[in-house]
Amino acid sequence: TVPVSTIVSKSNDDNSENNGKHRLTDDVERIVQEHLQYVREDVSNGWDLIHQDGEMKVYRREVEENGIVVDPLKCFHTIKGVTGHEICRYFWEFQYRMEWETTLDSTKIIEALDPDTVIFFQLHKRVWPAAQRDSCFWSHIRCISNSDEDQPTWLVVNYTTPHPLAPIKSPQVRLVANVALICETIISEPPLNPKDIKRENIQCKLTYVAFVNPGGWVPSAALRGVAKREYPRFLKRFTSYVVEQTRNKPILF
Ligand code: 16H
Incomplete structure (x- = not known):
């Protein structure tokens, strides 16, 4: 949940009288389903292992x-x-963002659409020889149950959207992104009583996919260099952060 003081505006759509729907419900559903399909496609053809x-x-x-x-x-x-669930929670929640993100100058929530969907406005650090970038995107967290026995799959999607509270002000350039974090929990040697599961018996299988358009010209080599350095750095720093944060806390399934 997001502290009310951090939200600039609540949705104008009255969700309570609209079956919990809001103006982006259909878009969120479509993009989530696309990611669930795409995550199954393998990387044997045309993909380079860069790290x-x-x-x-x-x-x-x-x-x-x-x-x-x-x-x-x-x-x-x-x-x-x-x-x-823990990995996705820490990725989605506003309150932890600046503790693990090293590529941002600022982040804020400009609208809460429902308890699982918020709109972020972020200022990115200027990392390459070009104008600074900003981004405005809905961010949605979801749990997908596979069957009664399996652990559910958790996912977060960040998807660019325009917003009246975030007009594009030149010379600022807007990033266009479609990013998903998809996580499964594996439990080794599950004890008979689920309450006896220990951290040493669990692991998370994570898939992170990103389609990012820099929104304007950037020298190709510079951009590819930044991506090759920053994505592995993000994955390492963010996942270590979650391990540290949860170490002595009850397991959040
Ligand atoms: O996914 C990451 N961070 C999210 C939370 O801050 C935001 C992200 C996003 C990015 C752009 C637009 C909308 C949403 O999902 C971790 C990002 C790791 C950053 C790696 C930097 C790679 C730099 C080259 C790619 C072009 C710029 C991307 C800027 C983040």
Whole structure:
């Protein structure tokens, strides 16, 4: 849940009289389903492994649109001692963001659409020889149950959207992104009583996919260099952060 003081505006749509629906419900549903399909596609054809560090693997496909690098990215990682819910929760929640994000100047929530969907406005650090970037995107967290026995899959999607409270002010350039974090929890040697599950018996299988368009021209080599350095750095820092934060806390399934 988001502290009310951090929200600039609540949705104008009256969700309570609208079956919990809001103006972006259908978009959120469509993009979530696309990611659930896409996450199953493998990376054997056309993907380059650009980074590997233990369990972490980062792949990308080199794609340009009108001379602008929009390389899709797909990362896999396995993290011991945490659940998929914990990883997704810390990624989605506003209150932790600036503790693990190193590529932002600021973040704020400009609208809460429902308890699982908020709109963020972020100012990105200027990391390459170009104008500063900002972003405005809905961010949705969801639990998907597979069957009664399996642990559910958790997912977060960040997807660019325009917003009246976040007009594009030149020379600022807006990033366009479609990003998903999808996590499964694996329990080894499950005890008969679920209450006896220990952190040493759980791990999280994480998939992170990103389609980011820089929104304006950036030198290709510079952008690819930044991506190759920053995505692995993000994955390492963010996942270690969640391990640290949850170490002595009850497991959040
Ligand atoms: O996913 C990450 N961070 C999210 C929470 O802050 C926001 C992100 C996003 C990014 C852009 C637009 C909307 C939403 O989902 C971790 C991001 C890790 C950053 C790696 C930097 C790679 C730099 C080259 C790619 C182009 C710029 C991307 C800027 C983040």
